[in-house]
Amino acid sequence: MRGKNIKVDYLARVEGEGSLVVKFRGGQLREVQFQIFEPPRFFEAFLRGRSYREAPDITARICGICPVAYQMSAAHAMEDAFGVKVEGPLRDLRRLLYCGEWIESHVLHIALLHAPDFLGYQDALQMAREHPDLVQTALQLKKVGNDLVALLGGREIHPINVKVGGFYRVPRRRDLNEVEEQLKWAREAAVQLVKWTASLPIPLFERDYEFVALRHPAEYPFNEGRLVSNKGLDIAVDEFEAHIVEEHVPYSNALHARIAKRGAYVVGPLARFNLNFDRLSPLAQEVAKEVGVVPPCRNPFQSIVVRAIETLYACDEALRLIAQYTPPDQPAVEVHPCAATGHGCTEAPRGILYHRYRVDEYGIILDARIVPPTAQNQKSIEGDLWELVQANADLPQEELQWRCEQAIRNYDPCISCATHFLRLQVERE
Amino acid sequence: MAQATTKPKLAVWKFASCDGCQLSLLDCEEELLQVADQVEIAYFLEASRATVKGPYDISLVEGSITTPHDAERIHQVRRASRYLITIGACATAGGIQALRNYKDVREFLSLVYASPQYIQTLSKSTPIHDHVFVDYELRGCPVNKYQLLEVLSALLNGRKPNIVPHSVCTECKRRGVVCVMVARGTPCLGPVTHAGCGALCPAYGRGCYGCFGPKETPNTASLSKRFKQLGMKEDDLVRAYRSFNAASELFRRESESHER
Numbered sequence: 162m163r164g165k166n167i168k169v170d171y172l173a174r175v176e177g178e179g180s181l182v183v184k185f186r187g188g189q190l191r192e193v194q195f196q197i198f199e200p201p202r203f204f205e206a207f208l209r210g211r212s213y214r215e216a217p218d219i220t221a222r223i224c225g226i227c228p229v230a231y232q233m234s235a236a237h238a239m240e241d242a243f244g245v246k247v248e249g250p251l252r253d254l255r256r257l258l259y260c261g262e263w264i265e266s267h268v269l270h271i272a273l274l275h276a277p278d279f280l281g282y283q284d285a286l287q288m289a290r291e292h293p294d295l296v297q298t299a300l301q302l303k304k305v306g307n308d309l310v311a312l313l314g315g316r317e318i319h320p321i322n323v324k325v326g327g328f329y330r331v332p333r334r335r336d337l338n339e340v341e342e343q344l345k346w347a348r349e350a351a352v353q354l355v356k357w358t359a360s361l362p363i364p365l366f367e368r369d370y371e372f373v374a375l376r377h378p379a380e381y382p383f384n385e386g387r388l389v390s391n392k393g394l395d396i397a398v399d400e401f402e403a404h405i406v407e408e409h410v411p412y413s414n415a416l417h418a419r420i421a422k423r424g425a426y427v428v429g430p431l432a433r434f435n436l437n438f439d440r441l442s443p444l445a446q447e448v449a450k451e452v453g454v455v456p457p458c459r460n461p462f463q464s465i466v467v468r469a470i471e472t473l474y475a476c477d478e479a480l481r482l483i484a485q486y487t488p489p490d491q492p493a494v495e496v497h498p499c500a501a502t503g504h505g506c507t508e509a510p511r512g513i514l515y516h517r518y519r520v521d522e523y524g525i526i527l528d529a530r531i532v533p534p535t536a537q538n539q540k541s542i543e544g545d546l547w548e549l550v551q552a553n554a555d556l557p558q559e560e561l562q563w564r565c566e567q568a569i570r571n572y573d574p575c576i577s578c579a580t581h582f583l584r585l586q587v588e589r590e
Numbered sequence: 591m592a593q594a595t596t597k598p599k600l601a602v603w604k605f606a607s608c609d610g611c612q613l614s615l616l617d618c619e620e621e622l623l624q625v626a627d628q629v630e631i632a633y634f635l636e637a638s639r640a641t642v643k644g645p646y647d648i649s650l651v652e653g654s655i656t657t658p659h660d661a662e663r664i665h666q667v668r669r670a671s672r673y674l675i676t677i678g679a680c681a682t683a684g685g686i687q688a689l690r691n692y693k694d695v696r697e698f699l700s701l702v703y704a705s706p707q708y709i710q711t712l713s714k715s716t717p718i719h720d721h722v723f724v725d726y727e728l729r730g731c732p733v734n735k736y737q738l739l740e741v742l743s744a745l746l747n748g749r750k751p752n753i754v755p756h757s758v759c760t761e762c763k764r765r766g767v768v769c770v771m772v773a774r775g776t777p778c779l780g781p782v783t784h785a786g787c788g789a790l791c792p793a794y795g796r797g798c799y800g801c802f803g804p805k806e807t808p809n810t811a812s813l814s815k816r817f818k819q820l821g822m823k824e825d826d827l828v829r830a831y832r833s834f835n836a837a838s839e840l841f842r843r844e845s846e847s848h849e850r
Contacts, residue, residue, distance in 0.1 A: 202606060202656075207689045211829060218799065222686045222834065225610020225732060273616060273637065284638030286626045297623070304619035315790045317617055318610040318732040319801070322794045329796040492795070566639070 167550075167562045179574065181565055183550055190554070193546045195539060195569060205529045213239045213325060213498055213524035220516070220531065221319045224575055226269070229262035229310060230509030232323040233384055234516040234531075239325040241399075242503025242520055243496050250489040251327040252384075253482045258313045258323070259383040259507075260479040264306025264347070265317065266510035267430075267468045267475075270573045271358060272299030275465050278567040279361040295357065298350055302472070305347040309340055309479065327493030337483045344480050351473035352448055358469045359452035364564070367459040368548065370541060371420065372432035375508055381440040381474060382433060384507045389436055391457070394420065399504040401515050405532070417540040418532065425540035428512025429572065430467040431458060442481070445474040461545060461571040468573075498524030509534050511573050535574045542572055598647035598746065601633035603667050605653030605660050606687050606715065610732040611678035612636050612652050618735050625739070628746055644670030648745055651724075654680040654687050654715045661712070661721060668722035673745055676718045677738060679731035683803050684837030686731070687715035691837055717837065726751060731801040731834040734786050755806045757781055758798050762789035770797055777817050779830065782808035782840075803835035810844035824848045 167183035184192035204223055211219060216235040221228035233255060240247060247255070272295075273285040282288040289296035307317040312332065314320025322328050373394060375386035388404075389395050396404055406421045420426050435456040438446065449455055454466045500522040506515045512534030519528040545568050553561055602612050616622065616637060632642035649671035655661050668674055679685045691714045718724055728741055737753055744751040754760075758780035762769065770776040770792045778797030780789070784805040791798045804810075814827055822830070831845035 202687060203690060206693070207686065212826075215829070215833075219686065219833070222608050222610075222731065225608040225613045228610070269616065283640035284631075286623070286631060286638070287640075289623060289626075300619040300622060307617060307619070315794050316732075316787070318613060321791050321796065321799075324796075329791075330794040 167558070167565060169562060169566060179569075181546075181562075181569065183546070183565065190547065190551055193543050193550065195542050195546065195574075197539075205531060208518075208526045208529040211526050213242075213496075213518070213520050213526060216516075216518065216526065216529075217323050217325065218319075218321075223531070223533070225318050226266055226575060227262060227509045227511065227514075228319050229258055229314065229323070230507060230514050231516075232320065233259060233507040234505040234509075234514045235518075236323060236325050236505070237384060237507060238503040238505030238516040238518050239520075240494075240496070240503070241505060242501040242518060243325075243498060243524075244501075245326060245494055245496050247327055247494055250331070250487060251492075251494065253486060254313060254328065254331060256380075256383050257479055257482045257486075258310060258320075260475040260482070261306045261309030261313065263475040263510050264472055264479075265303055265310060266306075266573075267472045268299055268303040268306060268354075270510075270570075271354065271465055271468050271472070272296060272303070274573070275567075275570050276358070276361065278563070278570060279363070279465070299354070302347050302350045302354065305340070305343045306475075308343060312336065312340055324493055326496040327489075327491075329492060331488055331492045333488055334486060337486060341480065341483050344476050344483070348444075348473065348476040348480065351469065351476050352444075355448050355452055355466065355469040355473055358466045359454060361465065363460065363462045363466075364567075365460070366462055366545075366549065366552075366568075368461075368545065370431075370459060371423065371426040372435050373420075373426045373428050373513065373537075374432040374436045375506065375513060376436055377440070379440070381437050381442075381478070382508050388506065388513070390420070390426065391435060392423070398506040398515070401504065401506060401532070402517070402530070405515075405537075407536075418537040419540055425544055426537065427461075427541045428534050428537050429464070430471050430510075430512075431461065431464050432512060433508060434458060434467045434470065441470070441474050442477040444477050445470055448473060461568065464571050464573075498522065511535060511575055512537060533575065535572070538572045538574065542569055542574065545571070597628065597630040599632040599642065599645075600629040600742075601644070601646040601649045601667075601671070602636070603633075603649060603651045603653075604635070605651065605664070605681065605718075606656040607653030607678070607680045607685070609636065609652070611681075611730075611738075612650070614677075614733050614735040614738055615650075618739060621739055625742065629742075645672065646670055647672045648742070649674045651676050651681050651718055652678055654684045654717060655721055656687055656690075656712050656715045658712065664718060664721045673725045674718075674722065675726045675728060675741060675745075676724050677728045678733045679729065679801065679803060679834045680715075681718045682727040682729055682838075683835040684715045684717045686834050686836070688837035689832065690715055692832065715837065728753070729784050729802040730786050734788070737786055754785060756785050757805045757808070758783045758785055758787065758789050758792070758802070761785045761787075762792050765789050765793060767792045770795065771816070771820075775820050777820050777822055777830070779813070782810050782813050799833060800831070800841070801834055803838045804840040808840055810840060811847075814844065814848065824850060 169181040180196045182194040217232040220231040371392045373390045375382035376389045377386035502519045515532040517530040741751045771778045776797045779800040780798040784802040786802045827848040831841040
């Protein structure tokens, strides 16, 4: 059979600008590239000379979809540097804020970006013509997540209320009443969403991945924990750079993250789910078992179901946090800058997001390093594409191309995030 | 392929940005399907893999120009568009990316990238209006989604967008928020910053940090004097004016006047 090259110049329904190139030579698959050509954006360099106070606001601008993740990793890294611990209701409020972002980001991806692939629609608006209730419900569910972020953060995109040490202002108990009612509805809607995603025609595909996620002694991970994997990794966050290396592969002009001496790994919903299933709420575990999606889950196309399960967990967890909430005396812990280095790693909707800062005695940033989840998944995305194309080379061209796009979207890639450090190649043929 | 239709064609274009401003459109959860009813979404890659060829009636442009390729591409977008609207601080004022305008971009490259010689980038991040004619500029980092709907609605109904150029202070007073600078001595860019966010930061007890860029005729010199009385140093002033709207003329001049 003759090889059919695939070239998608601008991948759709992903965040940012990326392209896909699949090249055959003499019927043999020769090249698979998930290219990133989004303009480089020099955030690590911009951070030099800025105050530690500005890190949450500046890094939020790396990504409009997961700004909370950037604010959380930045705040935790700075607190690590200054020896500050944020606990009690302030810590709970951070988890609550993260719940909002997970709901908003996951439902956006499930319903508006990913589901149309499974059902053969070009987009969610087309899908809405034949499944109006479903899309309406999903938009409503996404809105609950956004409302929660807006309530705690001030606005949905680039929230203004997060600071190193806590918040600028904390809500009164009664400020949470309305969103609590919304969340009760959302929890039910999320159960239905899990069932609906599980009913989608999910392609059969499995690989033996190394999954990496945070693991906390008592909680499904958001902000804290050790970095663990299913293949023996178990390290503290500040050991990240000793175990994760970036390599330059000749066929792609992008830096790929891998685990030293081992190789590619996967971060994100599948990794968290497989490594922390026992930390999910009883309801989330029960619904997951009911639809038959339980660890080990090695099919990346099932990530859409896992995202829905995590959405359900986030609703459940948000309700638990609100129920036990008593406002703290102060909206933030006092912070005294000193010359130090701090590390932070939190679970963005797409996976672990690592920050490291070195600051001087006035809290001015001397040096910064940021490793976003999409950069870490890139090597696995290409690995999936290799196997997928080889296994499906006889599919009609258009169908194979669409399947490849869908496989990339399994990872909910955030290319804007990745480009602050990925190298750039513009291919024009 | 999308169906043929006589509805106005809407396109959304991305340059160097975080995607947040175009996401504002998808964040219009209650209005999104109504918007989709009024226009044909002809090119919006974040939302759809189906694209319709131009020309387009309305083009929303997000992001700033930072590569030689994008400096070309914006001209193609302009040629294909009846109305071109920039959305957000990057497209309107060069955005956070314009921080490179004050430094040597080659030094940046070597800090972030392993082999800088392969990177194609311009030494400055510039707003869209430096390259092509822009019909309307919407401020904010990110834009306010209700202002975005207002601009779309105005264009669809052949009227001017009803968006006022006054300061954040005005919004603060309307909202009944106690002034953080007068009452608590917290430095706040509200007096010189364009309205649009609804005085968010003061309402949360922090000073405005200028997401919407300069208002019309801001008195930045006077505000800087007050900031110094409140204990800010020259370095702090440079940073205050040099963030998400660093390249907008009025903030740029003020930040430079405090540089040693």
